[in-house]
Amino acid sequence: MIPFSPPRMDQQIVEEVGKVLLSGWITTGPRTKEFEKRLTSYIGCRKVICLNSATAGMELVLRWFGIKEGDEVIIPAYTYCATANVVMHCGATPVMVDVDEKDFNISVANVRKAITSKTKAIIPVDISGFPCDYEALNALVNEEGIKANFNPNSEEQKQLGRILVMADAAHSVGAKYQGNMNGSVTDVAVFSFHAVKNLTTAEGGAVCLNLPEQFDVDEIYKALNIKSLHGQSKDALAKVKAGGGNWRYDVIEPGYKCNMMDIQAAIGLVELERYDSNLGRRKEIFDFYTKAFQNEPWAIQPAFLNDEKESSYHLYMLRINGATEAQRDEIINKIFEKQVSVNVHFQPLPLLTAYKSRGYDINAYPEAFNKYKNEITLPVYFNLTNDNLTTITDAVITSVNEVMG
Numbered sequence: 015m016i017p018f019s020p021p022r023m024d025q026q027i028v029e030e031v032g033k034v035l036l037s038g039w040i041t042t043g044p045r046t047k048e049f050e051k052r053l054t055s056y057i058g059c060r061k062v063i064c065l066n067s068a069t070a071g072m073e074l075v076l077r078w079f080g081i082k083e084g085d086e087v088i089i090p091a092y093t094y095c096a097t098a099n100v101v102m103h104c105g106a107t108p109v110m111v112d113v114d115e116k117d118f119n120i121s122v123a124n125v126r127k128a129i130t131s132k133t134k135a136i137i138p139v140d141i142s143g144f145p146c147d148y149e150a151l152n153a154l155v156n157e158e159g160i161k162a163n164f165n166p167n168s169e170e171q172k173q174l175g176r177i178l179v180m181a182d183a184a185h186s187v188g189a190k191y192q193g194n195m196n197g198s199v200t201d202v203a204v205f206s207f208h209a210v211k212n213l214t215t216a217e218g219g220a221v222c223l224n225l226p227e228q229f230d231v232d233e234i235y236k237a238l239n240i241k242s243l244h245g246q247s248k249d250a251l252a253k254v255k256a257g258g259g260n261w262r263y264d265v266i267e268p269g270y271k272c273n274m275m276d277i278q279a280a281i282g283l284v285e286l287e288r289y290d291s292n293l294g295r296r297k298e299i300f301d302f303y304t305k306a307f308q309n310e311p312w313a314i315q316p317a318f319l320n321d322e323k324e325s326s327y328h329l330y331m332l333r334i335n336g337a338t339e340a341q342r343d344e345i346i347n348k349i350f351e352k353q354v355s356v357n358v359h360f361q362p363l364p365l366l367t368a369y370k371s372r373g374y375d376i377n378a379y380p381e382a383f384n385k386y387k388n389e390i391t392l393p394v395y396f397n398l399t400n401d402n403l404t405t406i407t408d409a410v411i412t413s414v415n416e417v418m419g
């Protein structure tokens with residue numbers, strides 16, 4: 015069976031993790047700080063903080079910005095549940111909008127229509143690793159009419175003076191937008207290092223801070239660290255450092271517990287060092303699929319490269335033109351019978367109980383449903399061989415013909 019996305023774990027990772035385990039310091043410490051530094055220079059953003067997930071990162075940022083009950087945050091209906099859940103955890107309302115026709119990402123025209131005087135933030139999601147229309151989104155939140163309608167109710171909101179753009183960049187480490195690294199083109203961008211993502215630490219995430227210059231990002235880094243560790247004024251490493259009186263700390267606020275461990279950062283440091291070769295192989299796989307399906311009349315291939323955007327090649331989201339949801343499901347069964355694992359990304363949130371029961375209706379998101387109903391995600395990872403790729407494309411083409419032919 016060809017698996018869908020096994021992590022790339024090898025002797026180099028085992029050795030680096032082993033060193034941490036025997037170093038006397040296994041939780042947040044020197045490796046985490048080093049990983050943050052390397053990520054900052056790789057992305058070219060102002061500051062990076064690593065945490066135990068992207069979900070935790072997004073929620074901490076929303077809380078730092080003062081998002082609370084009565085506020086609205088605009089998100090795409092087509093995303094993973096984390097994007098909506100962090101908004102709900104803050105007590106605010108996720109306002110879901112439909113995606114664009116041209117790709118799987120949030121439609122800027124629909125974002126414009128959804129903005130109200132309660133809108134505090136927008137969370138665009140780089141589905142599959144393909145960046146959203148950030149120039150248009152950044153221009154939108156900076157329009158005079160829209161800024162005039164913004165109602166700040168925290169110090170941070172007053173300081174920004176407009177809607178915050180926080181990218182859910184869970185898929186898009188290493189993607190490029192207008193020549194810049196993704197993660198450096200919005201106020202905030204949050205990466206995921208979950209086991210199935212392009213660059214993994216088993217579980218983990220990073221918040222890239224790129225807020226305008228009136229913000230002191232070193233201060234925000236400190237504030238987010240404190241929030242990530244119960245509101246403690248000192249982390250564990252600072253407490254054990256030599257010197258009398260270092261045991262004493264204060265708790266400034268009832269914070270959370272979502273710091274990254276050095277064990278995780280050790281994996282991330284290896285992953286980051288070899289990330290360019292990972293991306294290179296992923297691009298070859300996308301090119302292989304593109305060529306294999308180019309003469310198939312039913313194949314709708316995903317966008318992954320154009321004049322202003324380059325994907326991180328995270329998910330190859332193929333669509334079967336003309337397939338109903340039931341036919342797509344049948345095609346997937348046939349592909350699995352041929353010993354190939356595939357997946358579906360994503361079930362639009364209004365199809366899922368937690369959101370449906372709160373009144374979100376899939377009929378309001380026809381584009382998201384059309385994208386989802388005939389979508390099949392194919393395996394993409396460094397260790398796939400060209401023989402594997404031939405097996406996969408043969409399995410897909412044969413299965414589609416069996417069901418649709």
Ligand SMILES: *Cc1c(COP(=O)(O)O)cnc(C)c1O
Binds near residue numbers: 067068069182184207
């Ligand atoms: C994986 C994923 C997340 C969550 O990442 P975690 O690190 O698991 O919290 C958020 N958004 C999207 C779109 C994802 O795919």
